[in-house]
Amino acid sequence: MTASTTSPTDQTTSGSRGTTPPVPEGAVAVTVKIRRFNPEVDPEPYWQSFEVPALPTDRVLNLLHYVKWYLDGTLTFRRSCAHGICGSDAMKINGVNRLACKVLMKDLFAGDGKQTTVTIEPIKGLPVHKDLLVDMEPFFEAFRAVKPYLIAYGNEPTRERLQSQADRARFDDTTKCILCACCTTSCPVYWTEGSYFGPAAIVNAHRFIFDSRDEGAEERLDILNDVDGVWRCRTTFNCTDACPRGIQVTKAIQEVKRALLFRRT
Amino acid sequence: MALTTEQPLTIDKPRSSGRPAARRSNFELYSWLFMRLSGLLLVVLVLGHLLIMNILDDGVHRINFGFVAGRWASPFWQLWDLAMLWLAEIHGTNGLRTVINDYARKDATRFWLKMLLYTSMVLILAVGTFVIFTFDPNIGD
Ligand code: HEM
Ligand code: SF4
Ligand code: SF4
Numbered sequence: 001m002t003a004s005t006t007s008p009t010d011q012t013t014s015g016s017r018g019t020t021p022p023v024p025e026g027a028v029a030v031t032v033k034i035r036r037f038n039p040e041v042d043p044e045p046y047w048q049s050f051e052v053p054a055l056p057t058d059r060v061l062n063l064l065h066y067v068k069w070y071l072d073g074t075l076t077f078r079r080s081c082a083h084g085i086c087g088s089d090a091m092k093i094n095g096v097n098r099l100a101c102k103v104l105m106k107d108l109f110a111g112d113g114k115q116t117t118v119t120i121e122p123i124k125g126l127p128v129h130k131d132l133l134v135d136m137e138p139f140f141e142a143f144r145a146v147k148p149y150l151i152a153y154g155n156e157p158t159r160e161r162l163q164s165q166a167d168r169a170r171f172d173d174t175t176k177c178i179l180c181a182c183c184t185t186s187c188p189v190y191w192t193e194g195s196y197f198g199p200a201a202i203v204n205a206h207r208f209i210f211d212s213r214d215e216g217a218e219e220r221l222d223i224l225n226d227v228d229g230v231w232r233c234r235t236t237f238n239c240t241d242a243c244p245r246g247i248q249v250t251k252a253i254q255e256v257k258r259a260l261l262f263r264r265t
Numbered sequence: 266m267a268l269t270t271e272q273p274l275t276i277d278k279p280r281s282s283g284r285p286a287a288r289r290s291n292f293e294l295y296s297w298l299f300m301r302l303s304g305l306l307l308v309v310l311v312l313g314h315l316l317i318m319n320i321l322d323d324g325v326h327r328i329n330f331g332f333v334a335g336r337w338a339s340p341f342w343q344l345w346d347l348a349m350l351w352l353a354e355i356h357g358t359n360g361l362r363t364v365i366n367d368y369a370r371k372d373a374t375r376f377w378l379k380m381l382l383y384t385s386m387v388l389i390l391a392v393g394t395f396v397i398f399t400f401d402p403n404i405g406d
């Protein structure tokens with residue numbers, strides 16, 4: 001396996017796990033083109049391509065592991081569960097925000113025996129620390145700002161806070177968020193103005209605003225009614241398309257707008 | 266372990282966000298609503314205007330001083346044009362306000378671009394309204 005570099009800098013070309021393993025039967029060589037950046041040596045980001053054997057059942061994450069383990073141990077990215085649960089490996093794959101652990105190679109192969117190229121970039125709108133690793137703090141700051149926890153006043157109940165099935169269903173969709181940031185970093189408004197709370201924060205506010213056990217809806221609606229709140233959304237649906245959990249993100253945002261328009265004012 | 270940091274040993278509370286408190290104002294809500302309502306009215310006003318000025322009869326070829334004078338003799342068309350002027354101007358200004366909010370990087374840039382925008386809006390509204398109400402068909406006499 002060879003790594004072709006377009007960088008002026010000298011990259012280590014050995015992986016973190018030694019020699020390459022045997023290529024499995026049925027694997028196809030694909031080009032993995034990665035947007036790389038090491039702030040300590042690179043003046044600016046550049047593209048680097050690797051040849052990697054891929055099975056149709058591989059996820060993009062497997063290819064990144066291959067690069068890191070056998071070709072270039074300096075490649076930096078986040079991942080934890082590798083099963084679409086922890087939300088740590090959001091990245092821009094072939095131009096769209098996806099979790100690397102949820103994109104199957106069989107869906108990316110170019111037809112007709114053409115060479116397959118998979119481009120991988122860091123998610124957009126957050127500062128890049130290194131390679132595919134971005135600073136998530138601005139994202140989590142917006143999350144914290146909408147008070148994403150149960151707010152209840154008065155005496156604690158002596159038993160569970162009960163809720164009907166219908167009341168639970170009201171906000172079921174937005175409980176599924178894994179805070180991966182695929183949505184917020186696909187939002188053109190967030191790209192240009194980082195103070196916009198962004199779809200993920202609104203999804204998590206929605207999860208409590210429409211929870212019958214919660215009493216903090218007015219506080220959160222006030223926050224989302226201000227200049228960086230829901231009125232900034234231009235209804236472009238990028239966030240809904242990006243969400244790996246299939247959450248109807250734009251719909252949740254519209255429901256918050258509707259609550260502001262018709263429940264109050 | 267030796268402490269090498271010169272920064273005070275404080276850390277933000279886990280729930281802090283560093284944003285100013287919400288302003289409890291419905292301005293953004295009304296501005297959003299206004300874009301939709303004025304947009305609806307503009308469909309009728311602007312398309313009607315384009316139809317009359319560019320398509321009916323001879324279209325643009327019949328437009329001259331007399332044609333405009335004839336239309337503005339009627340309070341109906343005066344009101345039509347007045348509504349179109351105000352709605353389109355405020356709609357466009359509010360739209361550009363959104364765009365400036367999105368794209369301006371510095372607070373000072375944002376502030377001055379908006380001042381420029383609001384000044385131009387006031388001037389255009391004033392001059393336009395003035396013309397509609399004080400138009401004199403016998404100006405050349
Ligand atoms: C013909 C009827 C029109 C309709 C139905 C209409 C509708 C709308 C709506 C609904 C928005 C809000 C979009 C959003 O928040 O996502 C908008 C934005 C805007 N409109 Fe109009 N509009 C019309 C005519 C005009 C005219 C005549 C002007 C110029 C004077 C104009 C300038 C703008 C601008 C600058 C924006 C902001 C764009 C942005 O948010 O990025 N529109 N329009
Ligand atoms: S629908 Fe709204 S929040 Fe979602 S990407 Fe578009 S502008 Fe951003
Ligand atoms: S709403 Fe979806 S895309 Fe956005 S952070 Fe949550 S899981 Fe990720």
Ligand code: FES
Nearest residue numbers: 082084086087101
């Ligand atoms: S690694 Fe946990 S979601 Fe992909």
